[in-house]
Amino acid sequence: MSALPGAAIAPSSAASVRQQPGGIVHPRLSVPVLRFRDGGGLLYSTLARLIASGAAVHRGELVERAGLARSTVTRHLEALIEAGVIIEDGSVGRPGRGRPPQRLSVNPRAGLVGVADVGALEARLAITDLAQNRLASLDIPVDLAQGPEAVLEQLEAALKELHGSVGAILATGDRSGAADGEPGDLCAVTVGLPGPVDHAAGIPVRPPIMPGWDGYPVGQVLSQRFGCPVLVDNDANLMALGEARTLPKDQLPLLFVTVSTGIGGGLVSAEGELHRGADGAAGDIGHLPVRGADDVVCRCGKTGCIEAVASAAAMTARLERERAAQPGLLTETAEDALTGTEELTRLIRHGDPAALRIVLDAAEHIGEVVALLVHVCNPARVVLGGTLASVGDELVSRVRGVVYHRALPLATRNLRIEASRLGEHAGRVGGAVLGVEQVLSPDGIIDLMQRQR
Known part of the structure; x- marks a missing residue:
């Protein structure tokens, strides 16, 4: 695939595939508090995020961390495994006799997250899987003075092209959740903007360096175009989150x-x-x-x-x-x-x-x-x-x-x-964290399970 005009990193290049900046460990994910008699999406979300965060690596730990009856955990875990959201991948070594427990992990191919860290002069884009592996990345120049319609069209085209480029990557590895040569679904997109943002509404609010953007429904417009939740935040917030979680x-x-x-x-x-x-x-x-x-x-x-x-x-x-x-x-x-x-x-x-x-x-x-x-x-x-x-x-x-x-x-x-420590990657790392947590949220995980069936 040819790079977009002005691209600093071609998405198909080896340097942009599965690389984590500076050898930094995968960022932590937060885990929601599970209350008595909570169920449905919240229970699925809690189990998935306990596994994704590394707080529980096998079934015994999952029961202990969740604080629920083993039968309840087992029933919901089996539903997550059947839906292809959680996988058992190898055994966990431990002292003593008996069969070692199977390692639990989030299926990285169950869905993908897109990130657009938009700065004053350029946008840093990335596609990551649910294990927060960066599959492809791309830098493109942007001119915010062109207004939201033009810039969002540019971001949409670049992210969709970048998303399409990961199909071959996915097809060479574990194909769960992805057909041959086809990328997995984008389940969430995170956009960072260089100005004040109403995160809940997904709109910039009187951003000084973004003429014509005030009140524009960035989240709503992109959500309709990508067919998934779009989270909009201030770029410094994404950088802070990325840095903090590592x-x-x-x-x-x-x-x-x-x-x-x-x-x-x-x-x-x-x-x-x-x-x-x-x-x-x-x-x-x-x-x-x-x-x-x-x-x-x-x-x-x-x-x-x-x-x-x-x-x-x-x-x-x-x-x-x-x-x-x-x-x-x-x-x-x-x-x-x-x-x-x-x-x-x-x-x-x-x-x-x-x-x-x-x-x-x-x-x-x-x-x-x-x-x-x-x-x-x-x-x-x-x-x-x-x-x-x-x-x-x-x-x-x-x-x-x-x-x-x-x-x-x-x-x-x-x-x-x-x-x-993350430098120019901080916004992309934070955006991926925010996106994965959205996919594994109580509402997001129900949608994910339905997508996989």
């Missing part, structure tokens, strides 16, 4: 701060769940005010926002102003310069003094905002992601220094502040 539980709660074209944030609780707040606005830190910027106008229409002075776009604008004022300032490192953020990152890698000074100044502002949030949220870990956090150590180191200096010892004595 960390040990003792490193939560987590605050994720992304420094790219804009500035965003995501909060993940000690239980590993996203904290969205009452209206989905939790973590939207880019428009918190900072000192000394009262006269700086932000794209949101207000003044003094952290995004207006410390985002990659703001840093690039400052770099251009300084270059215009002193044309010879950057002559040694700006030959054949790129534009915008790409130029800024190139200059940072080359150790350009002016670029480094601008980044460190921005990091001072970011550090002050993070210090405030540390007192409010008391996270165990602060993760910095986005373009500028991955270029070098300067941004992360300066933010860390400011936070440790400004925040009180009780809030920082065990605090870790680091760059994202």
